[in-house]
Amino acid sequence: MSDKFYSGLGLATRARKLVTGEETVLKAIRSGEAKLVILAEDASEGTHKKFHDKCTFYNVPIIVYGTRESLGASIGKEARVSIAIVDEGFVKMLRKSLL
DSSP: OOHHHHHHHHHHHHTTOEEESHHHHHHHHHHTOOSEEEEOTTSOHHHHHHHHHHHHHTTOOEEEOSOHHHHHHHTTSSOOSEEEEOOHHHHHHHHHHTO
């Protein structure tokens, strides 16, 4: 797991460039606001399908990374299954940290 990735999520949180919570993330996908969706590896099979289908339909990239606890901790909240990044600059930074 990349510490830079989690640090980047924390930075995006402080800059208010991400949204969390299943319904809020789905709304961001539908509205075109979401530039990248991050889904926890330990999310349920149904949740994986729902987000993959939505992201495919609305042409939003999706990354499956980390556990719900590690995603939540990186943004200073409790466990989170889904996160949407709404800023292209943060998307580039997070993708670069995964290389």
